Amino acid sequence: MTAAQKAIIFGASILLTIGLISLFLLTYSPAASASKEASNEFAGLQTELSEQSFLVYDHSKVSGSQVINAIRKFEGKEIGIKVETGKSDTSWYNYSFTEDFLGKATGNSENIINETSPAYINPSGNFNAKVVRDSNRVIRAIEFIQE
Known part of the structure; x- marks a missing residue:
C-alpha cells in the first residue's frame, strides 16, 4: 500500500468518525432536552399530588x-x-x-x-x-x- 492510499484511508476514517460524532450529537441533543422536559413535568405532577391532601x-x-x-x-x-x-x-x-x-x-x-x-x-x-x-x-x- 502506498503512502497516498494510506493518507486517503486515514482521511476517510477521520471524516467517517466526525460524521458519526455529528450524527450522535444531532440525535442526542433533542432527546436530552425532551428527557429534561419530561423530568420537569413529572416533578411538577409529583409536587401537585403531594400537595393535594392540603389543597382541599x-x-x-x-x-x-x-x-x-x-x-x-x-x-x-x-x-x-x-x-x-x-x-x-x-x-x-x-x-x-x-x-x-x-x-x-x-x-x-x-x-x-x-x-x-x-x-x-x-x-x-x-x-x-x-x-x-x-x-x-x-x-x-x-x-x-x-x-
Whole structure:
C-alpha cells in the first residue's frame, strides 16, 4: 500500500468518525432536552399530588370536626396547623410557622376536645381555612379561623 492510499484511508476514517460524532450529537441533543422536559413535568405532577391532601382546605369553609380531623391527620408531618377559636385563642399544632420558619407548636391537642379550654374546637363550628406557603411556594401551614 502506498503512502497516498494510506493518507486517503486515514482521511476517510477521520471524516467517517466526525460524521458519526455529528450524527450522535444531532440525535442526542433533542432527546436530552425532551428527557429534561419530561423530568420537569413529572416533578411538577409529583409536587401537585403531594400537595393535594392540603389543597382541599385552601379557601374553603370547614366544620370544627374537619379541623380536628386535620390536626390528627397531619400529626407528625412538617406542616403547621393554626387554629383561631371563637374564644379568642390562637394555637399552633405540629409546628408554628412564621416568615419561612417552622417553629415549636404552642397548642396541646388534648385541649381541642376539652370544652372548658379556650382552645376547644366546637365540632359543629364553622371555620374559614386557607393554605399558607413559604417564599419558595411550598405549603408550610393551614390556618383555620372560626367565623
